[in-house]
Amino acid sequence: MREIVAAYQRSIVPFGGLNLIPGDWLHITLQGVGYVDMTSDSYINDVIAGVSRRVSTLPPLEISFIRPYVLEEAVVIAPEPATVLHELLVRVRSGMNDSVGEVDTSPEQRKGFRPHMSIAYFNSPGQASPYIKALGKVRADPVSVRVDDLELIVQDRVLDPEWVYKWTTHTSVQLGSAVK
Template sequence: MIEDAQELRDHWWWRPGWKPGRHFYTWHLTFAGEPALHALITTYQNALRHLPGLDLIPHDWLHLTMQGVGFVDEVSKSDAHAIAEAAQARLAALPAPTLTFDKPSIRPEAIALPPQPAEPVHHIRTAIRAAIADVWGPDRVPEQADGYQPHLSLAYVRTDGPATPVRDALSAVTPDPVQVTIHTASLIRLERANRLYRWQEFTTAALTRGTILDTPSN
């Protein structure tokens, strides 16, 4: 288990390649239609709401980051579709896992819920990385295979400072854990604006089902 951070730092620095208005293809797990999970997150967010320096994430934009593909202006739509189709073929062979979300972890730049167990999330990511390699070759798969730490963020840090107030606020609430079954992974067009990540769904790939559900995209 990753130990809680002792110091917090601003999440909203510009990563390489990012700039206002630029979009990024990436795979996420998303959590629409999960009221029990939303209630759990609301409990923790309410405990944090009085603290300065945190951006609470609206339920519509909750996500578990999986695997980047590339900036939309650098990846052709045909390649994006090919990667989605390859991912569907691989993810269809995986069971739909049930994950438990319980107590948050304090990361340097975010307050997040780690999924338990983490292994199925790693298996999904490995399948997606293999799908990218199917299309582009193993040497062009973005990001590192190692070091991935799956987490579902409920707040981002916007001010540097000690983590003690966050830890104290979270320890004051003890909601019951929640289970969520993951049926799909989503390839999305991600945008960062106004201290929030928003997206348009490009395609979803189902676990244990043999279809790809296309969503109109610009």
């Protein structure tokens, strides 16, 4: 995955106006849980238990990443089929609702859940067309990925000069642990 992302990033770097996302920080965000300073350990433990129950019967996911595109303030690659991530989100939210009550939709998802992996963020205004053309010239095969687990992370948003999300893993929840 990192190699294909690096190829696409190299194609758009000459146009400037970007903060590239390093390979170590590539991710797909499903659901926010809460701010660290406002979320108790017992709440987190309840979320982990509820989500674990809901995803334990879901087998590991097979997704592919084919072509990047410009989405609002970022260059992203959408996973296919997206339906499996929609189902995963439903299970995550249901597990949270089971264990801690009704959870809010995250601000990013209020317009609807669009699963994607960002590879660069725009840091200045400009036309999307040069980036779109450059991305279209890259010849790369699709990349298939098996998703075996979800990670509950403690995230830190680093602004200038990096503009990147960094995190540590709090807990990993296995998909399909109850599937025989």
